[in-house]
Amino acid sequence: MNALVYHGPGERSWDEVPRPTIQQPTDAIVRIGSSTICGTDLHILKGDVPEVHPGTILGHEAVGTVAEVGDAVTTLEPGDRVLVSCISSCGRCRSCKESRYGLCRGGGGWILGHLIDGLQAELARIPFADTSVYRVPAELSDQQVLFLADILPTSFEVGVLNGGVQPGDTVAIVGAGPIGLAAIMTAKLYTPGRIVAIDRAAARLEKALEFGADVAIDNGSEDAVERVMHLTGGLGADVAIEAVGAPETFELCADLVRPGGRVANVGVHGRPATLHLEKLWIRDVTIMTGLVDTFSTPRLLELIANGRLDATTFATHRFPLGETMAAYDTFAAAAETNALKVVLEAESTRQDLLEHEGAAIGA
Amino acid sequence: MNALVYHGPGERSWDEVPRPTIQQPTDAIVRIGSSTICGTDLHILKGDVPEVHPGTILGHEAVGTVAEVGDAVTTLEPGDRVLVSCISSCGRCRSCKESRYGLCRGGGGWILGHLIDGLQAELARIPFADTSVYRVPAELSDQQVLFLADILPTSFEVGVLNGGVQPGDTVAIVGAGPIGLAAIMTAKLYTPGRIVAIDRAAARLEKALEFGADVAIDNGSEDAVERVMHLTGGLGADVAIEAVGAPETFELCADLVRPGGRVANVGVHGRPATLHLEKLWIRDVTIMTGLVDTFSTPRLLELIANGRLDATTFATHRFPLGETMAAYDTFAAAAETNALKVVLEAESTRQDLLEHEGAAIGA
Amino acid sequence: MNALVYHGPGERSWDEVPRPTIQQPTDAIVRIGSSTICGTDLHILKGDVPEVHPGTILGHEAVGTVAEVGDAVTTLEPGDRVLVSCISSCGRCRSCKESRYGLCRGGGGWILGHLIDGLQAELARIPFADTSVYRVPAELSDQQVLFLADILPTSFEVGVLNGGVQPGDTVAIVGAGPIGLAAIMTAKLYTPGRIVAIDRAAARLEKALEFGADVAIDNGSEDAVERVMHLTGGLGADVAIEAVGAPETFELCADLVRPGGRVANVGVHGRPATLHLEKLWIRDVTIMTGLVDTFSTPRLLELIANGRLDATTFATHRFPLGETMAAYDTFAAAAETNALKVVLEAESTRQDLLEHEGAAIGA
Amino acid sequence: MNALVYHGPGERSWDEVPRPTIQQPTDAIVRIGSSTICGTDLHILKGDVPEVHPGTILGHEAVGTVAEVGDAVTTLEPGDRVLVSCISSCGRCRSCKESRYGLCRGGGGWILGHLIDGLQAELARIPFADTSVYRVPAELSDQQVLFLADILPTSFEVGVLNGGVQPGDTVAIVGAGPIGLAAIMTAKLYTPGRIVAIDRAAARLEKALEFGADVAIDNGSEDAVERVMHLTGGLGADVAIEAVGAPETFELCADLVRPGGRVANVGVHGRPATLHLEKLWIRDVTIMTGLVDTFSTPRLLELIANGRLDATTFATHRFPLGETMAAYDTFAAAAETNALKVVLEAESTRQDLLEHEGAAIGA
Numbered sequence A, B, C, D: 001m002n003a004l005v006y007h008g009p010g011e012r013s014w015d016e017v018p019r020p021t022i023q024q025p026t027d028a029i030v031r032i033g034s035s036t037i038c039g040t041d042l043h044i045l046k047g048d049v050p051e052v053h054p055g056t057i058l059g060h061e062a063v064g065t066v067a068e069v070g071d072a073v074t075t076l077e078p079g080d081r082v083l084v085s086c087i088s089s090c091g092r093c094r095s096c097k098e099s100r101y102g103l104c105r106g107g108g109g110w111i112l113g114h115l116i117d118g119l120q121a122e123l124a125r126i127p128f129a130d131t132s133v134y135r136v137p138a139e140l141s142d143q144q145v146l147f148l149a150d151i152l153p154t155s156f157e158v159g160v161l162n163g164g165v166q167p168g169d170t171v172a173i174v175g176a177g178p179i180g181l182a183a184i185m186t187a188k189l190y191t192p193g194r195i196v197a198i199d200r201a202a203a204r205l206e207k208a209l210e211f212g213a214d215v216a217i218d219n220g221s222e223d224a225v226e227r228v229m230h231l232t233g234g235l236g237a238d239v240a241i242e243a244v245g246a247p248e249t250f251e252l253c254a255d256l257v258r259p260g261g262r263v264a265n266v267g268v269h270g271r272p273a274t275l276h277l278e279k280l281w282i283r284d285v286t287i288m289t290g291l292v293d294t295f296s297t298p299r300l301l302e303l304i305a306n307g308r309l310d311a312t313t314f315a316t317h318r319f320p321l322g323e324t325m326a327a328y329d330t331f332a333a334a335a336e337t338n339a340l341k342v343v344l345e346a347e348s349t350r351q352d353l354l355e356h357e358g359a360a361i362g363a
Helices: A039-046 A142-149 A151-163 A178-190 A202-211 A224-231 A247-256 A297-305 A321-332 A347-362 B039-046 B142-149 B151-163 B178-190 B202-211 B224-231 B247-256 B297-305 B321-332 B347-362 C039-046 C142-149 C151-163 C178-190 C202-211 C224-231 C247-256 C297-305 C321-332 C347-362 D039-046 D142-149 D151-163 D178-190 D202-211 D224-231 D247-256 D297-305 D321-332 D347-362
Strands: A002-006 A012-016 A028-036 A062-069 A081-084 A123-126 A133-135 A170-174 A194-199 A215-218 A237-242 A257-265 A273-275 A286-288 A315-320 A341-345 B002-006 B012-016 B028-036 B062-069 B081-084 B123-126 B133-135 B170-174 B194-199 B215-218 B237-242 B257-265 B273-275 B286-288 B315-320 B341-345 C002-006 C012-016 C028-036 C062-069 C081-084 C123-126 C133-135 C170-174 C194-199 C215-218 C237-242 C257-265 C273-275 C286-288 C315-320 C341-345 D002-006 D012-016 D028-036 D062-069 D081-084 D123-126 D133-135 D170-174 D194-199 D215-218 D237-242 D257-265 D273-275 D286-288 D315-320 D341-345
Touching: A002 A321, A012 A321, A028 A081, A028 A142, A028 A321, A028 A347, A039 A321, A062 A123, A062 A142, A081 A142, A133 A297, A142 A151, A142 A297, A142 A315, A142 A341, A151 A178, A151 A237, A151 A257, A151 A286, A151 A297, A170 A178, A170 A224, A170 A247, A178 A194, A178 A202, A178 A237, A178 B178, A194 A202, A194 A224, A202 A215, A215 A224, A224 A247, A237 A247, A247 A257, A247 A273, A315 A321, A321 A341, A341 A347, B002 B321, B012 B321, B028 B081, B028 B142, B028 B321, B028 B347, B039 B321, B062 B123, B062 B142, B081 B142, B133 B297, B142 B151, B142 B297, B142 B315, B142 B341, B151 B178, B151 B237, B151 B257, B151 B286, B151 B297, B170 B178, B170 B224, B170 B247, B178 B194, B178 B202, B178 B237, B194 B202, B194 B224, B202 B215, B215 B224, B224 B247, B237 B247, B247 B257, B247 B273, B315 B321, B321 B341, B341 B347, C002 C321, C012 C321, C028 C081, C028 C142, C028 C321, C028 C347, C039 C321, C062 C123, C062 C142, C081 C142, C133 C297, C142 C151, C142 C297, C142 C315, C142 C341, C151 C178, C151 C237, C151 C257, C151 C286, C151 C297, C170 C178, C170 C224, C170 C247, C178 C194, C178 C202, C178 C237, C178 D178, C194 C202, C194 C224, C202 C215, C215 C224, C224 C247, C237 C247, C247 C257, C247 C273, C315 C321, C321 C341, C341 C347, D002 D321, D012 D321, D028 D081, D028 D142, D028 D321, D028 D347, D039 D321, D062 D123, D062 D142, D081 D142, D133 D297, D142 D151, D142 D297, D142 D315, D142 D341, D151 D178, D151 D237, D151 D257, D151 D286, D151 D297, D170 D178, D170 D224, D170 D247, D178 D194, D178 D202, D178 D237, D194 D202, D194 D224, D202 D215, D215 D224, D224 D247, D237 D247, D247 D257, D247 D273, D315 D321, D321 D341, D341 D347
Parallel strands: A170 A194, A170 A237, A194 A215, A237 A257, A257 A286, A315 A341, B170 B194, B170 B237, B194 B215, B237 B257, B257 B286, B315 B341, C170 C194, C170 C237, C194 C215, C237 C257, C257 C286, C315 C341, D170 D194, D170 D237, D194 D215, D237 D257, D257 D286, D315 D341
Antiparallel strands: A002 A012, A028 A062, A028 A123, A028 A341, A062 A081, A081 A133, A273 D273, A286 D286, B002 B012, B028 B062, B028 B123, B028 B341, B062 B081, B081 B133, B273 C273, B286 C286, C002 C012, C028 C062, C028 C123, C028 C341, C062 C081, C081 C133, D002 D012, D028 D062, D028 D123, D028 D341, D062 D081, D081 D133
């Protein structure tokens, strides 16, 4: 079979590789129907994630069909269509028992396309299959659920739930890339009074408004703290969500949150930030960090199935799985291509779509 | 001044009564701009609420303008436009300090139009004014906020918040009268996956669908439990909200809630229900009762101000305040008039509206 | 091997039975070191639990040593000393993922000594071993942890945690049998202000005071509601825990809880109760039911290991495992024998104890 | 009357000053029975709190007797014995309605001995008396409740409750001064598995063990992170409480907390700290700051009344109120005097004590 293989910093190729096999009785083999590329994959390619060894197949987001299951797999069988999540859960350790699958101490957590081969491939081995994949209702397309593999639960759990967004709240979201947009989309599930998107790129702020932000602040040209204070009668935002991963944007969040408010950090950071305890100690502020656990995936799936959430708007570009190399080029040049998420589709998935479109045309 | 006075079971009239005066330094006198009638007022007239003495002015919902304040009132001044809530809070007792104003032990709770004169009047004395009224932003009309005086916080706090409605949940609401409709409207703030309205009257079920229910079940002709089980894969509703006040509807809620689910009782009950502990003991069910506290009023006000919530749809009929007697007739005959809420408007309020409409026409 | 076998209502015997074998890759075989008898076992013997088929080995509480594991078991190996809990968890279903193992929909829940062979035996097959047993630290004796198999997590989770006991609270516990005593013991973890035990048997009330109750009320001779009101300045108990399983005691709990308080039902009920909604609707009361999930077992184990909790006081009688028939007689006659829990010990466990005592004597 | 007056950095004296009078209808005048000195008073004397104007009477902790009340005070009358808390609450603003009295926006918060005259005086004016003082049961002595005025609710709310201490937890408390000791004392209300005290002074660590810490770590001579990791099987503390107010100790808390754990900052900070987001972003850590609100005072009072909490151990030295100057000297030299808290007693209080002791001797 073929897959996108990492060959060290800056090096990737679409290679013929051996077909994966069941290694543990809890494994499943999944035939990938649709996959996608994450900003983290670009970080890996820059060499920022040294624990990824050359030779690893990348990718941690996919929808596919179970091809084979190990002896201990009880909830899946060949033919089942499943969402494969960025987080694997052993289901047995203390972290997993507390629904913190991202902190799994039993061999799970973020392993796919990181510590073991990933999902930008024709087939993939999925450890702990019973506790790490989610059955997809037949009436939902791959594209409707694909972004549940990472970006939606990430923004929902680490941003919106950690932020404790409540109806009527003013929610400031710093960073309007895909993660920030997913935070806007999922914050709306709690009907905040006002969503304020903050970014320095006009194109991204425009997208933020399209996704449902009420106010867009260009903090390259405007003082975001002042504006938020003005909007909130001098109080500050109830919730601030960091969706960039830089010290400055984190500090901005701490500056614009109200006394008694919450800062939820979603961004991946490489450097420390300054925490102004000399101001914050008296302000009753809660700051939360976290990696996605994907415990909310069934709930988000229910919302999509009921038409309450439509994540297909993230899919700006589509490629056949065999053209994953080109898809990377498009995704990496997001500033020019305006790519949010690129969808990689196996031949069979494309065939289904064509038939479906044909049917639709025929109807 | 004039007011609607209760004269014993079945007896009410629009009487000339003495103008209210400040009695405690924490009192305010409010000139009523808009008021409305509650189902509870009809109960009082039937003689069901014996602690209401003949001679009492009825009404516990209004928007008005502060006319006078006592010496200890610090947050209000004459001319302020305010929402007067069905619940008064002394702000000093244990219950008030825990935001359970409905259980106030310092002289508040539900007193207006119950233990003291109420709000279907030209003027009213409002005890504990600092902690019992809410300033209304100038840009909001009386009608936009009037139903925050009772029905919206009641359904939101006692139904939706006690029910713990979460995104994606199946919420069953038994009873589609005004309280049930307000539960539908405020449940939507949390984006449930599916709202199921259950009632025996086709007209009310139709209203429920208009207000946002996804499924309407006529439990006169259909087995509601069976239908809810079918909708939820045999599991049951995540949340069941009782909005009638009868043993049968409460028991229905307990029957259709899933293991691990929650029953929130909003209805006012006159008789005991049977609790099937022989089935429920093992099902991890939470049952909550409660009177509204109105702690959520500022949050709901914020949602209205931000255009997230529109309660004006409850106002099916409008009357001048002087025609309150006729308004009662219309409201009491809801089965024929299809009245949800009738709005009583002082002359000045009507004048404002006319000018506003004139301005709109002129524009 | 030998085991205690149920042969239909009123019939039990200590029989030679086939040695259990691994049936699923997730099974383990455990050699029982210590076991005990539950009130539920007596119910089974009375024929009250018809889903227990004649021929079933009884018992759902034990400490033992892993003898053999299936291919998919990853966290255990032969020789590990483990607590086997009354609740098995598949670890894969929605209920298990939400830590509601008692409601497991994947084949777990209460199955041992109920739907499959149990733990009053020399050896037992334990399904879902990775997610259903707990390793016991070497420094803890069987007797220190044995009651974590059922009674302690039951009273803690369903009584104390569902009751939301907080420091300073007045906690009324109705029923002072083993479950009520375990509720007293685990309520003390949250330092309530006052624990009130209510029962009709003087001997049980005496035990309640020994276990840490502050007040004992004999509700055969005294009005318990009046006394609790007197103790709490007319307010009522913050938390009421039902530990009997009768309509009257449940209704007593609802009568003596304060407005805004919580009723936690631990008792197993066979008949419905009357819920006085005509009084309760306005009182902001929360009522919770539930089966134990055992999610708190690691926490309770930690407390025992740190000397914060001593459950050995429940062990009033000890028997060799081979004398389980006599142990049943003693336990069933608790009114005369004052038995709380009887400990059944395998020969090896007794040998260990003797050696330990010998060592202690020799020291 | 006499009082301790601040006259600018380094300057204080026991002066004759005018007797305070009612200024607002919500005021009360309280005759001080017992008062004490806070570390914050020493900061004021150093000039660290510039908003304190010369001429201000210091002190924000007292027990006394109501001498006079304003017209709007409804819950108190002359002769009532009350605890006067460091935090005043207007009871009317959004913050007060959410029980965040420390953030009161209506004129309360920390004002006594800060923005207005304080409590190291014979008499004091207490604004918002109804919502800012607590009646003391007759059976409790001044000394039993005096430390509820600040130190106990501070450590309980900002340390223990913000830290979410649960039974069985490992709680690391950095700093074993009075605030750290109060955190140890109140953490024990939740029966943690292990309390680890960390400090650089041997005398303070000894006190920590006396107050109930299980482990004392001198982080001058030992690597505290390593030791905590060793104690917790490499995981880290469930809760870390900062009770110093320095960047280093805050950073230590962030280093020794487990993934998924909580850092509660109680210390008052003058400088920013470094937040190692490059390590923390993935660790699911919650960090909380806060000023005391004193919402927990009634609960703590209940615990003292029930003998569950004994705060008298903080009182290391006693002085007549007239010798407040000497008391300051003793408290400021805590390193030599080992003072934790010094009690200032009015003549009447001392008389009561003597009579009580006499009675005890006579008995």
